[in-house]
Amino acid sequence: MNPLALSVNIDHVATLRNARGGSHPCPVKAAKLAMQAGADGITIHLREDRRHIRDNDLARVAAEVDGRLNFEMAATEEMIALALKLRPPACCIVPEKRAELTTEGGLDILAAGAPLREAVARLAGAGIEVAIFIEADAGQIEAARAIGAQAIELHTGAYADDPTPAHLARLAEGARVAATAGLIVHAGHGLSYDTLPPVAAFPEISEVSIGHFLIGQSIFEGLPNVIARFKSIIKQARAG
Numbered sequence: 001m002n003p004l005a006l007s008v009n010i011d012h013v014a015t016l017r018n019a020r021g022g023s024h025p026c027p028v029k030a031a032k033l034a035m036q037a038g039a040d041g042i043t044i045h046l047r048e049d050r051r052h053i054r055d056n057d058l059a060r061v062a063a064e065v066d067g068r069l070n071f072e073m074a075a076t077e078e079m080i081a082l083a084l085k086l087r088p089p090a091c092c093i094v095p096e097k098r099a100e101l102t103t104e105g106g107l108d109i110l111a112a113g114a115p116l117r118e119a120v121a122r123l124a125g126a127g128i129e130v131a132i133f134i135e136a137d138a139g140q141i142e143a144a145r146a147i148g149a150q151a152i153e154l155h156t157g158a159y160a161d162d163p164t165p166a167h168l169a170r171l172a173e174g175a176r177v178a179a180t181a182g183l184i185v186h187a188g189h190g191l192s193y194d195t196l197p198p199v200a201a202f203p204e205i206s207e208v209s210i211g212h213f214l215i216g217q218s219i220f221e222g223l224p225n226v227i228a229r230f231k232s233i234i235k236q237a238r239a240g
């Protein structure tokens, strides 16, 4: 079965750092430690309101951290210009609303139209692997393929919040439909020790990005130990 990569989202190291306006804990140091502990990559969401990750965090991780950087971004001119300047290996286009506590749902590609198509073309044209963060919906998956995305990230939030068989089955079907359409399939949002195992068993998924739970659990267990446990969960899930 194909490998499943763990991308560690360090957004909420920055949340804690920003609580006092200082420099500790340092998200870049966390990213380096995560890679040393076995993470396969780092995900960073530079939000328009900079509520957690700041521009310098992104620039430093891009310059200093070995490992696949996945830059989560809104499809705005500001973020596109930043991505074209930094040239991360991958980006993931996500919806953003200032009032949201966290990402509330997938991007509605069907409603986005020409500006999104242009953003995808500019990013992909710069050699960046472009994913779009969407619900596990066949129409959105087909729209992602048609608009030129190489990858999708399935929003696992509804399942993570309410891990019913129906929510899991929707993700499994979405992964199958996306892989059949020739898309690279990622997944993320709200995943934890308890909710990751069945998602990690989907053979079509090649990367999961995990942040909030992982960073929070690190307070109790230490970042390396939490990453080791997630890697063990993935290994066990992939062993079938």
Ligand SMILES: CC(=O)[C@@H](O)[C@H](O)COP(=O)(O)O
Pocket (backbone or CB within 6 Å): 009, 011, 012, 045, 047, 072, 094, 101, 102, 103, 133, 188, 189, 190, 211
């Ligand atoms: C797109 C997604 O689900 C997360 O990667 C995103 O970063 C969540 O936003 P916050 O990190 O601000 O909660």
Ligand SMILES: NCC(=O)COP(=O)(O)O
Pocket (backbone or CB within 6 Å): 009, 043, 153, 187, 188, 189, 190, 191, 209, 210, 211, 212, 213
């Ligand atoms: N794209 C999902 C991600 O990067 C992390 O989401 P979360 O684990 O912080 O909810």
